[in-house]
Amino acid sequence: MKLLNIHHVAIICSNYEKSKDFYIRILGLTPIREVYREERDSYKLDLEVNGHYQIELFSFSNPPKRPSYPEAAGLRHLAFAVEDIEEEVSYLTEQKVEVEKIRIDPYTRKKFTFFADPDGLPIEIYEQEAQDKRSKKPEADI
Numbered sequence: 001m002k003l004l005n006i007h008h009v010a011i012i013c014s015n016y017e018k019s020k021d022f023y024i025r026i027l028g029l030t031p032i033r034e035v036y037r038e039e040r041d042s043y044k045l046d047l048e049v050n051g052h053y054q055i056e057l058f059s060f061s062n063p064p065k066r067p068s069y070p071e072a073a074g075l076r077h078l079a080f081a082v083e084d085i086e087e088e089v090s091y092l093t094e095q096k097v098e099v100e101k102i103r104i105d106p107y108t109r110k111k112f113t114f115f116a117d118p119d120g121l122p123i124e125i126y127e128q129e130a131q132d133k134r135s136k137k138p139e140a141d142i
Contacts, residue, residue, distance in 0.1 A: 008046075008054040009078060011121060016043050016059035018118045023047055023057060026095045027080075049080070077114065077122035085111045085127040 013019035023029045029047040032054065036043055045057040055078075082088045085102055092099050092115055099115045111127040 006053065008056050009075075010056040010058060011078075011117070012058045012060055012063050013117075014063055014119050016045075016057075019057060019059075020045060022118050023055065026092070026097060029055065077124050079112075079124035079126055081128045082125045083128065085113065085125060088125050089113060 011019075023045075024031060024047070029049055030051075032046040032048050034043065034045045041061060043057075043059040047055040047057060049055065089099050089102060097115050100113050102111050102113045104110070105112055105126075112124055114122050114124050116122055
């Protein structure tokens with residue numbers, strides 16, 4: 001296989017309007033297209049992250065709850081790179097989003113923290129300097 005990059009991440013939400021507001025107004029993602037799929041009684045909202053990556057936000061009637069937090073098998077969390085973590089934490093706090101204490105990655109010495117979307121999906125913000133964003137080799141947290 002010759003993978004180029006991650007194309008998108010799909011998220012199923014329990015309250016479409018609440019999650020749509022969170023991802024657009026609070027996180028600042030840009031809507032690309034919104035489709036109502038009548039045969040499934042479901043919305044699909046495509047969101048752009050800084051002009052590069054896409055998140056698909058889906059609504060379904062009565063989706064099952066996440067089995068545990070955050071150690072269930074499968075996707076552990078969604079992570080976004082930021083330039084100034086303190087600034088972003090301050091903004092999220094102003095928006096009434098509960099944010100964990102900022103920690104330092106013991107391997108990279110970079111700052112990171114977590115918060116949750118309206119359904120409890122863990123979201124990480126990870127501080128990177130401008131030069132780190134150009135790096136082809138991503139840093140992984142544990």
